[in-house]
Amino acid sequence: MAKQREALSLGTMERMLGYKVAVLDGPDERQQWFYSDLTPVPETVYERTRKELDDYQKRNEILDHKGLSRKNNFPPSFTKAIEHGQDVIHIERKGILGLYSFTAYIQYGFGFDLALVLTESEALKFRNTASNNAGKSLTPILPQELRDIIYDFSLPYGKWQKHDADNEFDTSTFLTGLGDPSGFYFPLSNSLAILAVNKQIRTEALPLAYQNTLFHLDDIDDFLRFGMAIGSIGRENVRSLEFAWESRADFSTQSPSDSGEEELLGRLPLIHASRCVKLLKEFTKLRILRLWFDSDILNYLPLKNFKTDLGICGLCSLRGMERVDILGLDIDPTACPIAKWLKDTLESS
Numbered sequence: 421m422a423k424q425r426e427a428l429s430l431g432t433m434e435r436m437l438g439y440k441v442a443v444l445d446g447p448d449e450r451q452q453w454f455y456s457d458l459t460p461v462p463e464t465v466y467e468r469t470r471k472e473l474d475d476y477q478k479r480n481e482i483l484d485h486k487g488l489s490r491k492n493n494f495p496p497s498f499t500k501a502i503e504h505g506q507d508v509i510h511i512e513r514k515g516i517l518g519l520y521s522f523t524a525y526i527q528y529g530f531g532f533d534l535a536l537v538l539t540e541s542e543a544l545k546f547r548n549t550a551s552n553n554a555g556k557s558l559t560p561i562l563p564q565e566l567r568d569i570i571y572d573f574s575l576p577y578g579k580w581q582k583h584d585a586d587n588e589f590d591t592s593t594f595l596t597g598l599g600d601p602s603g604f605y606f607p608l609s610n611s612l613a614i615l616a617v618n619k620q621i622r623t624e625a626l627p628l629a630y631q632n633t634l635f636h637l638d639d640i641d642d643f644l645r646f647g648m649a650i651g652s653i654g655r656e657n658v659r660s661l662e663f664a665w666e667s668r669a670d671f672s673t674q675s676p677s678d679s680g681e682e683e684l685l686g687r688l689p690l691i692h693a694s695r696c697v698k699l700l701k702e703f704t705k706l707r708i709l710r711l712w713f714d715s716d717i718l719n720y721l722p723l724k725n726f727k728t729d730l731g732i733c734g735l736c737s738l739r740g741m742e743r744v745d746i747l748g749l750d751i752d753p754t755a756c757p758i759a760k761w762l763k764d765t766l767e768s769s
Contacts, residue, residue, distance in 0.1 A: 433469045437476065439517035441468050444537065453523075453535045456542055456591045458641045458692065459672045472519050479519075493544055494522075500546065504601030504652070505529060511538075511546050526598065526648070532698045534648075538595075545595035571625050574614040579634045594645040603651020630657035631705065637663040640689050640696045647699040655702045662710035665731075667692050684721040685729060687714050693731030700738060707742040709766065713758075715748040723757045732762070741766045 434440055444453050453461040462468045498513040506529025515521045522543040524536040597606050615622050637643045643663045667689040744766040746759035753759040
């Protein structure tokens, strides 16, 4: 049996922390906030304070009776805006004290927005954005035709997974990537040495590297973080994607339903589904899409119910797919009405 948390009053938790949690405000008072792993920030002050206390204790970051960090990398009223075309990321310090004392509001020109709460160490990833680790930019000696031949040999078709990125794709990679909206310095792979020769070659080879790779991600949350971190260069060149149509953000808020069909429908992602579709539409060269679903959904959810889900309706608005695979563990897609319908719908649009 899981150990229950000790019941604490709000005042007790605030005394233990030495402060009150920061007030969250944004462009819209109805704005939903998320942590860097894209799970939702609790709506009530009590639950936010409880999570902050729990996270402090897990991380052992209470360094004195006030909960102050000995590091102070930002001025008290720190704000910073990172702009790239119509995309804007605004970072702000909300308080001097507290674990989650920074916010980042991400707003892309294509109607995508996301509001994050961050720790100081996470906010540093924005400020210390990806540095240029490619060599000095040089005027290429070889003609374009020969460089293209070299790229063809140096950038083979392959599959990319999270551990292929430098130091593995994680929260650090995600946040650093947000500080580089173009995606020019995204650490795509240690094995592609040609990308580190110089700026000119990286500029020419990076789009080809994206086009020649099938990107495998765990779920919608991973796809969102990846899709933002790779910047406009990545989004404009990825041709093949694979991930599960599920979200950890929903798992953290789901409660059991009385009805079997309602419970199955409730397993489909909701919180980030529309963001996922908006971001997918910016992958303008995307032609191959492989989506994994919960096997129970594919086996037991009636097709008419599946079609009513808002995320699925949005997914069906994608255009230009040449090949779509709808997959589930121990599922024959050709014998599954949902898999067959979704595949046919996406491939015919």
